[in-house]
Amino acid sequence: MSTVDTGALVTVLAASAGTALAVMLLTFAVALVKGVHRIVDSAWGVAFAAVAVVAWFLSAGHGDPVRRTVVALATVVWGLRLAVHIARRGRGHGEDPRYARMLARAPGSPALYALRVVYLLQGGLVWLVSLPVQAAVLLPQPPDAAAALGLALWAVGLFFEAVGDHQLARFKADPANRGRIMDRGLWSWTRHPNYFGDFLVWWGLYLTACATWQTALATLVSPLVMSALLIKGSGKRLLEAHMAGRPGYAAYLARTSGFFPRPPRPGGRPG
Template sequence: MSEPKSRSVILIVAALVLSGLLAFAGSQQGWSVGPFAGFAIAVAAAFIVQWVAFVPAAMTQTDRYFDLTGSLTYIAVTVLLLALSPERDARSIILTVLVVVWAVRLGSFLFMRNLRSGGDDRFEEIKASKLRFFSVWSVQGLWVSLTAAAAWIAITSAHSAPLGWTTFIGIAVWVIGFGIEVTADLQKSRFKAEPANSGRFIRSGLWSVVRHPNYLGEILLWIGVLIVAAPVLQGWQWVALLSPVFVIVLLTRVSGIPLLEAKAERKWGDDPEYRAYRARTPALVPGLRGK
């Protein structure tokens, strides 16, 4: 077996093992449907959706619906959990709304961007190999499960708590993060739509404050979800803390900022204006000097 295929097998096994551990921990002190814990159902459903969508994607060798499938998974699984919940309390409804609104907005944005660009160049080599392509879809199942963990664990928790000040703080943090993400995406889309900006980098609006304001918004909104979920978390259910931690690590150390910074360096690394912009503008947190 070639090295890329060996790595793919390792990724698939790792995604399944980590998801299994997450499902076990997050299911403690949660409600069940027959012999199946609610949160475990959610994690399993997240993977099943990816694997079903993988079949036509692999047959046609297209990644066009990859991001859309991820977003639809958030929506479908979260709504399913709310429908299965023996008690649909206000907290569960709020969490469902927060996740669904985010997923609808981001999913439609990424899908339209994908249609305009013709696809994601990260998949060009991968989708030719069914095993490697399958590993990517499996990892997306883990990504969805980890990111949504705080909301899903709270919705499936057997413990309840009245809404309090933490709930409203969480909603406020989510609203701020969502607003930043939407505004940043809109500003960049308008910038790229201007013919005069072809080949140039954006440094206006929120992009003049930090180099990745959309990621800042993404991190804040998932922190907000955790704050809303926190009052009903018990014992092992605190594995939900992995939700915003995972988002932060993913965006700052794995597939977010590092990839975009490397791409920008290749494209504008010799541009004095870009060097100056990078030097004066922090990557993610306002007020911190950029490297």
């Protein structure tokens, strides 16, 4: 069974790391000028898209043309959609309260602290999470059943993310909903349709790198890290801590799944 060219892989890994770092350092410079660090949330998606483009370019002559193009394109579509959505959501707002609280407690220079614990950390995570993309574009095998399943998961995940974000944006845009809990559409099946969608996207992209046991094993860390971030890290856990105490949220917890979608139930313990 054909495997990834080692020399090409080293090149792609190094270039991807440099690309992720460059995007985050550029974003840091812009943030200092603008005086807000919330733009790093948009840079997250941009960095993934940039890594995919660089990996696609450098994999020419090594990876199967169809696999490498489809995987890179899927990553770019996901990353840019997320970046545009977050940028629109934050337009006209000041600093994100999360970053304001963090920087208020920063030891020493707040800017250098933000550089270390936000920008460089996110750059490293982009490189780590995107390992399946970096490997998949170098696989010489044409797309197989695992890749097809992965792209199907990616499509379902993108649907949950995009539709969930759209539904929430429309809900918040209606003044009549101010102070109310969003519990309609996909949000009645899971409290986090966007995070669940993200979860599916990265497990799907991981499957596109599973043409060999070596790449499957070497890139498994990617969806595991992303899943941990979404469920136990900066995603679901922090958002629910922020929402706790709002009127009606306890009832929403009781009837709506915490992550994996299922029909809402009339009552019971939180999912």
